[in-house]
Amino acid sequence: MNSVTVRVPAKVNLQLAVGPLREDGYHDLVNVFHAVSIFDEVTAAAETGVSVRVEGETAGQVPEDDDNLAVRAARALAGHAGRSYGVGLVIRKAIPVAGGMAGGSADAAAALVACNELWGLGLPLDDLLEIAADLGSDVPFALLGGTAVGTGRGERLTRLEVGGTFHWVFALADGGLSTGRVYAECDRLRAAGGERVARPRVSGALLAALRDGDAKTLGAEMANDLQPAAVTLRPSLARTLDAGRDLGALGALVSGSGPTCAFVADSEAHARELAAALTAEGVARDVVVAHGPVPGPTVV
Numbered sequence: 001m002n003s004v005t006v007r008v009p010a011k012v013n014l015q016l017a018v019g020p021l022r023e024d025g026y027h028d029l030v031n032v033f034h035a036v037s038i039f040d041e042v043t044a045a046a047e048t049g050v051s052v053r054v055e056g057e058t059a060g061q062v063p064e065d066d067d068n069l070a071v072r073a074a075r076a077l078a079g080h081a082g083r084s085y086g087v088g089l090v091i092r093k094a095i096p097v098a099g100g101m102a103g104g105s106a107d108a109a110a111a112l113v114a115c116n117e118l119w120g121l122g123l124p125l126d127d128l129l130e131i132a133a134d135l136g137s138d139v140p141f142a143l144l145g146g147t148a149v150g151t152g153r154g155e156r157l158t159r160l161e162v163g164g165t166f167h168w169v170f171a172l173a174d175g176g177l178s179t180g181r182v183y184a185e186c187d188r189l190r191a192a193g194g195e196r197v198a199r200p201r202v203s204g205a206l207l208a209a210l211r212d213g214d215a216k217t218l219g220a221e222m223a224n225d226l227q228p229a230a231v232t233l234r235p236s237l238a239r240t241l242d243a244g245r246d247l248g249a250l251g252a253l254v255s256g257s258g259p260t261c262a263f264v265a266d267s268e269a270h271a272r273e274l275a276a277a278l279t280a281e282g283v284a285r286d287v288v289v290a291h292g293p294v295p296g297p298t299v300v
């Protein structure tokens with residue numbers, strides 16, 4: 001086999017509950033991940049060394065060296081196999097960069113799947129999940145796709161049943177937000193407010209809404225503890241969220257650490273209408289319609 005191409009989806013967090021800061025600098029999380037139909041494509045081709053090239057409008061914002069998460073994933077997989085395999089990776093980026101949609105993690109997951117195939121390793125999903133957990137908290141879910149709840153740092157995953165398809169509108173912002181900065185701002189706001197931070201718990205009402213395919217209840221139950229921090233760092237997000245709600249979204253929230261905003265609609269047609277209205281409001285760099293859940297990395 002000379003090359004393998006894998007298509008991999010972005011994610012939105014339907015619930016992101018952030019516990020107190022732990023001694024090790026991480027937070028305990030309850031993280032309901034949902035894979036949506038915005039895709040990067042990663043091609044892995046046989047080569048002697050390890051290299052990466054990034055294509056697409058946002059390519060300039062993504063490192064093309066060993067800092068690229070897809071390169072780190074390929075090297076970690078070769079290390080696991082105990083061999084010095086080579087690969088030339090090409091990433092076609094559509095997932096917003098530093099947008100709170102786990103694009104880097106998606107590329108890492110795609111690289112694991114593509115190289116596993118290219119190198120003929122035949123490793124089972126469980127082995128890939130173990131390697132993924134070392135690469136970053138969002139990488140295991142990126143391997144799984146669908147909808148799942150993550151606990152711990154978000155890497156201990158349980159798949160969730162979803163009764164149907166949800167229709168989404170994403171408002172993409174100019175420039176990204178650093179995940180680390182958003183967590184730090186969340187801790188700062190909590191300390192300043194003298195808030196006692198509770199242990200994170202998954203919302204039963206949200207799980208029921210997912211199981212029932214009930215977009216209205218999902219919209220009402222979605223919640224992101226990082227949202228106040230993201231909005232403090234990027235005040236224009238308040239206007240974007242308000243605009244979506246005023247235009248009839250069933251629910252609106254910042255995706256992960258932002259700055260992408262997610263709106264749930266009650267049908268595909270409603271999502272298209274909402275996207276057109278949000279575009280006309282001029283509250284986003286770009287507005288994209290998508291659906292979820294979708295499967296994880298798929299060889300194409």
Ligand code: ATP
Nearest residue numbers: 068069097098099100101102103104107138179256
């Ligand atoms: P999350 O939702 O997991 O917090 P994010 O969507 O906010 O992540 P990413 O797009 O994954 O953020 O990227 C964060 C940073 O990681 C980027 O600013 C970029 O410098 C770096 N990076 C490394 N590899 C990649 C990659 N393959 N794609 C995108 N960014 C990458």
